[in-house]
Amino acid sequence: MTLEANPIPLFKIDWDQSDISNAIESITRGSYWAKGPFVSEFESNLENVLNVKHALVVNSGTTALVAALKALEIGRGDEVIVPSFTFIATANAVRLVGAEPVFADIEADTYGLDPDHVRSQITDKTAAILPVHCYGTSCRIDKLCEIADKHNLYLLEDAAEALGAEYRGQKLGTFGDIGVLSFCQNKIVATGEGGAVITDDDDIAQRIRLYRSHGRVSENYFESASSGQYADVGTNIRMGDLPAAIGCSQLDRLPDLITGRQRVASQYTEKFENLEGVHPHTPMREATHVHQLYTIELGNTVNRSNVIETLADRNISSKVYWDPAVHGTSYYKESKETIPNLPVTEETSQQVLSLPMHPNLSSCEITRVVNAVKDAIQ
Known part of the structure; x- marks a missing residue:
């Protein structure tokens, strides 16, 4: 089949002149690219949006997870309960x-x-439970908090996909001892790469500050003649001023970014209504969904490969998040003594498919995607 003229990518970054203006300001300052004023502003704005005491930005969501675990002093000999259905x-x-x-x-x-x-x-x-808020909406976070409290365990929320989403009126990422965000290019707020650790605990926040900057006590290294004082072993996972500058302008538009995604998701879901074999991922009644991804679950009688191929033939991107699940990847299969029994994870992994999603996806593009899915399964 001949590809249709205009491709529909999996995502597009929503940017405007404010992103460019902030970037120019950061660059043309001619200094403080490593630890500049936009870093502090981005952290302060995140704290206000999420109503937390501390938001500490780093260079990726992955390093945010590592820093969070380090701050909780989790290490050799400890176990952390995680989902396999995750990145x-x-x-x-x-x-x-x-x-x-x-x-x-x-x-x-x-x-x-x-x-x-x-x-x-x-x-x-x-030592800890590490839940993931999948695709932009909440897991059963209240129950998981109760379990963690009962067993005296840390709870670390992976809210990489759920910035701005809520459960019972409270922002995801703020329920546990510590939360983690991602600003990778396809996230709600995008800085290219980047992440943050959020917490209300002063001691945890201080450990993050030390770990992300070589254990250095002062954050004003380039403003002092001193070589600095080092209180702990750390590494360099700081976010630079330029991505933080973009993060500031992106975060200012967070309500509009979420509203745009919810508009797209609502149109998708309406068009898929009553289509046998297609089940959109929806939030719990008490939760909101910010739709970092728009994902459908295909019925057992639907050939997912055929849907993917039909979309590709029509110049439409799609992606499976995640198959295999983590426990089925080569590394974890080889490094674990026993393969865990995770029937829901494995069944879900074989049936999910994420469709194009960004705040500016047009009604015509949504219709193209839906029609391609319908043609593939009927």
């Missing part, structure tokens, strides 16, 4: 600090950790 960074971060990820199954409706299975995975070595 591999969630589990990798646990390994990178020397601890062991223990995979728990997910719920069929939320795609988040199943609280009952989490309980069954707790051992004397369990």
Whole structure:
């Protein structure tokens, strides 16, 4: 089949003149590119949006996870309960600090950790629970917090895909001891690469500050004649001023970015209504959905490969998040003594498909995507 003229990509970054103006201001300042005023402004704005005491930006969502685990002093000999239905960074971060990820199954409706299975995975070595808010909406975070409190465990929220989403009126990422965000190019707020750790705990925040900058006590290294004082072992995972500048302008538009995504998702869902074999991912009644991804779950009788091929033939991108799930990747299959039994994770992984999503997707483009899916399954 001949490709249609105009491609529909999986995502487009929403940018405007404010992003350019901030970037120019950062660049033309001619200094403070590593630790500049936009870094402090971005952190302060995140704290205001999320109503938290501390937002500490770093250079990726992955390093934010590592820094968060380090700040909780989780390491060798510890276990952290994680979903396998997630981007591999969630589990990798646990390994990178020397601890062991223990995979728990997910719920069929939320795609988040199943609280009952989490309980069954707790051992004397369990140090933390690390849930993921999948695709832009909440997992069963209230139940997971109760489990963590009962067993005296840390709760670290991976809210990389859910900036601005809420559960019962509270922002995701702010329920546990510590939360993590991502600003990768396809996220709600995009800085190219970037991440943040959010917490209300002063001690945890100070450990993050030290770890992200070589354990250096002062953050004004380039403003002092001193070589600095170093209180701990750390690394360099700081966010530069230029991505923070873009983050500031992007964050200013967060309500509009979310509204645009919700508009697109609403049109998709309306057009898929009553289409047998297609089930859009929807939030719990108490939760909002910011639709970092728009994902459908295909029925058992639908050939997902055929849907992907039909979309591609019509110049429409799609992507599977995630198949295989993390426990099925080569590294984790080879490094684990036993393969975990995660039936819901495996079934869901084989049925999900993410469609093009960005705030400015047009009604005509949405119709093209929906029609291609319909043609592929009928």
